[in-house]
Amino acid sequence: MVQVQVERFAYDVVVIGAGGAGLRAAIEARQQGKRTAIVTKSLFGKAHTVMAEGGCAASMGNVNAKDNWEVHFRDTMRGGKFLNNWRMAELHAKEAPDRVWELETYGALFDRTKDGRISQRNFGGHTYPRLAHVGDRTGLEMIRTMQQKIVSLQQEDFEEHGDYEAMLKVFPECTITELIKDGDRISGAFAYWRDSGKFLLFETPAIVLATGGIGKSFKVTSNSWEYTGDGHALALRAGATLINMEFVQFHPTGMVWPPSVKGILVTEGVRGDGGVLKNSTGERFMFGYIPDVFKGQYAETEKEADAWYKDQDNNRRTPDLLPRDEVARAINSEVKAGRGSPHGGVFLDIASRLPADEIRRRLPSMYHQFKELADVDITSQPMEVGPTCHYVMGGVEVDPDTASSVVPGLFAAGEVAGGMHGSNRLGGNSLSDLIVFGRRAGLGAVSYLDGLAERPTISESDVDDAANRAVAPFDWPTEGQAENPYTIHAELQQSMNDLVGIIRKEEEVQQALDKLVELKERARFVAVEGRREFNPGWHLSLDLRNMLLVSECVAKAALMRTESRGGHTRDDFPGMDAQWRNTLLVCSSDERGTHAEVAAKPQEPMREDLLELFELSELEKYYTDEELTQHSGRAGQ
Amino acid sequence: MSYKGNFKVWRGDDTSGGLEDFVVEVNEGEVVLDIIHRLQATQAPDLAVRWNCKAGKCGSCSAEINGMPRLLCMTRMSVFTEQETITVTPLRTFPVVRDLVTDVSYNYQKAREVPSFTPPENLGLGEYRMKQRDVERSQEFRKCIECFLCQNTCHVIRDHEENKESFSGPRFLMRIAELEMHPLDTEDRTRDAQDEHGLGYCNITKCCTEVCPEHIKITDNALIPMKERVADRKYDPIVWLGNQLFRRGSHNKH
Structure with missing residues (x-):
């Protein structure tokens, strides 16, 4: 039993995570008059969203007036192989333009069209140029814009209350370790300051999880250290459910060399702006990898593909811009067939496609990244690229309209929420997801609060328990060997990467699960040196618990889904199976998060008017016959 | 391919600390x-360092390497010789929390x-x-x-704690310039730049520009134009006349 001092704070809404979704949720909650806290593991403005490069998808129709929400909705469902939560995809497609324009009122400066509107760029899987962008640093622009909006709200509060933090306070470098409930509802959260190691307790009826993804469980990843699945694991332990955890997106183009930068993202914008993939023989191999479901939608010759950049009405798009899962698998196959680049990737060539000045103007970050980290000048040489773990489609099962999980008072938005992207996310749909569902989660929390008769309370024993679990890594085991958290983390990353990676098979996933059992056992003996002040070994020990639990969900769901779809490819079940399309795998765990379980449940059928937006012939590629009996294309047959 | 490098890393907290030797x-x-x-x-499992993206995009891992302010994630080992001892210390202008943080x-x-x-x-x-x-x-x-x-390299505050109160540093003077140059912004911050944020302290030595990992021309494109705007405002004859009239007007009331 530790004697602990715990600093206490009371808020109406606590947002965990300060990326795009978290900031947008906080802005909404504060604007609706709720006292709001933003708790972030990093400094304010450093969240993973800054790494998003290409853009934010919204059918504003500024570049091609034919674009509208229905086209965006269709593209999103196709990208996710029709496993998406269709209501989320609908809300997202409808609301994204307003959310992007709203950012302009906060001060965002997107690149412009000739007539002064927000410019939009091409991206994989999007029918029309749709991505609002700022060069290749769109995520940074969005974070900074919302960060500065929060500052401006704090300035208003200063005017009114004489305190910048009266209504909206950021808790930087602060990690939440436990959610606390009163009966079945959320009542608070327990945390520690990373710098001092001291504990805090948030008393709050409503929590918005906006913690991002899980990529740090994999060795080769574009994700930052923060992506340890905290929100996923907190939700599970609080009794919420996760869906679609088997779907992990491997971005086709990560850097492959030098080894220390392996996995760092190379934006899809390179291909959107004309860059093409080539193998070691110089062949543009993507023409050989157009899958049946996309036949007819993509160019079949280099000539047509090249003409498409200028004239989209009379040509089909290049297969270099197929959805990410397709491109990642194609690269994987080329490398396996011995046609890879010297360091085990393929070539991405923009140098021969655009003038050097234009490359530097459109892709400044990529230019610097390769110049400074790999000694490659992308204006004269091709890049070497290969797949990297980038995004988890799976996440907290939420109500599409309110972002509420099954636990009253617990909401989730952004990457930590599941459903929106189905089995595979389109590039550009993440930044728009953040602002559409960030706002909705903020609103969801507000209306939950407004309907609450009394504030839930926190029991002292829950606080003591949380404190004890947090300091456990400082207790060296009295018998047996102490484990190093860095070693366990490295073994987990290697195992997930090799055995539950881009291509999966039963024996390997089973091996990964066996390894997880071993690692979970060893993790009980993790012990750290030093004090509580800014101690990275301790921080990792606590994050490790989350990574182990979430990895178990990924592996168990991957084992159960005996088909290949989007971000889940089974070597032993290579085909897509219509019977699996409407099946969701739902993960849950016990209170301590020691064990994850997976169960199948049917997905709600798509609303009829939305189903009618698709041609019958396309739906037939994904749906079972019984599911399509109501479609107007079948009526009268 | 691989060698043993010599490092000196500053370790300690706000009360004490010093360089520790490592061979890695x-x-x-x-x-x-x-x-x-x-x-x-x-x-050193408890060695404190702040970092996030390891791709030069988040700006978390700032420190000083052989005395030069740099991002740890964007400084390649190949810029040093194998024999060289590399010294890593925390940013000097800000108080130490622990080690490199x-x-x-x-x-x-x-x-x-x-x-x-x-x-x-109206929009x-x-x-x-x-x-x-x-x-x-x-x-x-x-x-x-x-x-x-x-901010760390700017001599106005690097060794002058006392200037911190009245000087916002290149980052935030540049933020003012950014807003002033925003085509649709309706606020005027020119006077504030000088009076509240200490633009006058800057004597355009361009140290800030030199260390910027994003290669932003902070001095030439932000600070000097702001200084020009301040000067225009001060010496603009119409503004000057307005000020005189205003002063005379208010004076007459007494």
């Missing part, structure tokens, strides 16, 4: 942050003091129109990743 494996293509991570994993809250306080973007009242969602060439000036400054290396 260095592999081809690595950056200084890789070495710090290897130290954590093998020799400093308390950069000064920057967040200064950010709050800059009057925010003030949108035009609704989707009605903003701006030319690319007009947004480009502010866009350059919005490349800023807030690594605070410019």
Whole structure:
């Protein structure tokens, strides 16, 4: 039993995570008059969203007036192989333009069209140029814009209350370790300051999880250290459910060399702006990898593909811009067939496609990244690229309209929420997801609060328990060997990467699960040196618990889904199976998060008017016959 | 391919500390942050370092390498010889929290003091129109990743704690310039730049520009134009006359 001092704070809404979704949720909650806290593991403005490069998808129709929400909705469902939560995809497609324009009122400066509107760029899987962008640093622009909006709200509060933090306070470098409930509802959260190691307790009826993804469980990843699945694991332990955890997106183009930068993202914008993939023989191999479901939608010759950049009405798009899962698998196959680049990737060539000045103007970050980290000048040489773990489609099962999980008072938005992207996310749909569902989660929390008769309370024993679990890594085991958290983390990353990676098979996933059992056992003996002040070994020990639990969900769901779809490819079940399309795998765990379980449940059928937006012939590629009996294309047959 | 590198890393807290010697494996293509991570994993598990993206995009891992303010993740080991001893110390301008981590809250306080973007009242969602060439000036400054290396290197506050109160530093003077150059902003911060944020302290030695990992021309494109605007305002004959009249007017009331 530790004697602990715990600093206490009371808020109406606590947002965990300060990326795009978290900031947008906080802005909404504060604007609706709720006292709001933003708790972030990093400094304010450093969240993973800054790494998003290409853009934010919204059918504003500024570049091609034919674009509208229905086209965006269709593209999103196709990208996710029709496993998406269709209501989320609908809300997202409808609301994204307003959310992007709203950012302009906060001060965002997107690149412009000739007539002064927000410019939009091409991206994989999007029918029309749709991505609002700022060069290749769109995520940074969005974070900074919302960060500065929060500052401006704090300035208003200063005017009114004489305190910048009266209504909206950021808790930087602060990690939440436990959610606390009163009966079945959320009542608070327990945390520690990373710098001092001291504990805090948030008393709050409503929590918005906006913690991002899980990529740090994999060795080769574009994700930052923060992506340890905290929100996923907190939700599970609080009794919420996760869906679609088997779907992990491997971005086709990560850097492959030098080894220390392996996995760092190379934006899809390179291909959107004309860059093409080539193998070691110089062949543009993507023409050989157009899958049946996309036949007819993509160019079949280099000539047509090249003409498409200028004239989209009379040509089909290049297969270099197929959805990410397709491109990642194609690269994987080329490398396996011995046609890879010297360091085990393929070539991405923009140098021969655009003038050097234009490359530097459109892709400044990529230019610097390769110049400074790999000694490659992308204006004269091709890049070497290969797949990297980038995004988890799976996440907290939420109500599409309110972002509420099954636990009253617990909401989730952004990457930590599941459903929106189905089995595979389109590039550009993440930044728009953040602002559409960030706002909705903020609103969801507000209306939950407004309907609450009394504030839930926190029991002292829950606080003591949380404190004890947090300091456990400082207790060296009295018998047996102490484990190093860095070693366990490295073994987990290697195992997930090799055995539950881009291509999966039963024996390997089973091996990964066996390894997880071993690692979970060893993790009980993790012990750290030093004090509580800014101690990275301790921080990792606590994050490790989350990574182990979430990895178990990924592996168990991957084992159960005996088909290949989007971000889940089974070597032993290579085909897509219509019977699996409407099946969701739902993960849950016990209170301590020691064990994850997976169960199948049917997905709600798509609303009829939305189903009618698709041609019958396309739906037939994904749906079972019984599911399509109501479609107007079948009526009268 | 691989060699043993010699490192001196500052370790300690706000009360005491000093350089500690380490010998660490260095592999081809690595950056200084890789070495710090290897130290954590093998020799010093509690060595504190702040970092996030390891791709030069978040601006978290700022420190001083052989006395030069740099991002740990963007400094390749190949710029040093194998024999060289590499010294890594925390940013000097900010108080140490532990080891390589400093308390950069000064920057967040200064950010709050800059009057925010003030949108035009007559434009609704989707009605903003701006030319690319007009947004480009502010866009350059919005490349800023807030690594605070410019703040750290600026001699006005680097060794002058006493100036911190009246000087916001290059990062936030540039933020003012960014807002002033925003085509649709309606607020005027020119006077504030001089009176509240200490633009006058800057004597354009360009140290900030030199350390900027985003290669933003802070001095030439932000600070000097702001100084010119301040000067224009001060010596503009109409403004001058207005001030005189205003003063005379208010004086007459007495």
